[in-house]
Amino acid sequence: MDKAQLRTKALQQRRQLSEAQWQRQSLELCANLQQWSVFQQSSRICAYFSTQREANLEPLFERLGKTKHWGFPRCVQKNLAWHPWQWGQALTTGAYGIKVPTDQTEIWSPTTVDLLLVPCLAGDRQGYRLGYGGGYYDRLFTDPLWRAVPKAGILFEAGLREKLPHDPWDIPLQALVTEKQIIEISDG
Template sequence: MTKKELRRRLLKQRQAMTKEDWREKSDRVCTQLQSSSLFTQAKTILAYFSFRQEPDLHPLFTDTQHCWGFPRCVGKSLLWHSWKCGEALQTGAYGIFEPHANSPTLEPDDVDLILVPAVACDRRGYRLGYGGGFYDRLLSSGISKPTIGIIFDFAFLPQLPIDGWDQPLNGVCTETGITIFGRVR
């Protein structure tokens, strides 16, 4: 199965979840993250605002022990901005909420943990994204911070098709647990 076919099938399965099931599983993903030492020891965390029924991490964002950073899509790149719960957001080019352009910026090297949205991940740490390459470019930039893919359990697959530019994550978090692959950077 090609990446495109697999992406279509898994997005359809995710969209078919009931709102109640999505909320319950999202809450369990948040609980899994909160129990992780990578999360509890992090001061600055890059995250995402849920889109297309991705696991919703919003309950975590009220935690003032962490500085939160979120992406803005600018051209073919992600620019990271700090954001505090309650601050205004805008809708970006892809219909995803993002901080305003004038909010303070963050460099990925200045953070402690990166929570990466995905359509699917495999047991080797590779992720299937939406096909735009935004996170692939971030991950291939030589970043040396722990990266955890955030997905629902049905999208945690034995193996994904990969391309030469695909970069593995350090771990994957689902509603049933966190899997870390080898040594965290």
């Protein structure tokens, strides 16, 4: 299957999750993520607000709002800008119907970020991910400063593949986190 076919299949799988399954798997994934040493040691974390049945990380934002600093993306032309946000602060709807912080005056520099949580439709054991095809994260990863930030793909176990097709410009993630496991990717 090519990337477009895999995207369609992965989206269909997620849409078939009932509300209860989605919430349960999201809570299990959040609990698993909290056990990961890299997450535990991270203070400034770039994350995302769930859309299209992506794993819902909001329980972490609420529970760890005082101990972690959270940043969220906003689409600026064809790139992502990361803004700080704390639990309870206002949100608005940005591009693609995704929630973004209302206060967008501060933009985080990659040199101040400890961990980047990347939403994935699918991921493989080599660290390659399948996103929605817009290239936003691919463009982000080409920046040497963002490339240096540890990146973990967030996906449900059903999206885990042994091997995904990838292009020469695709940059692998350092880890994949599902509701059942954490896969740390070796550098080869």
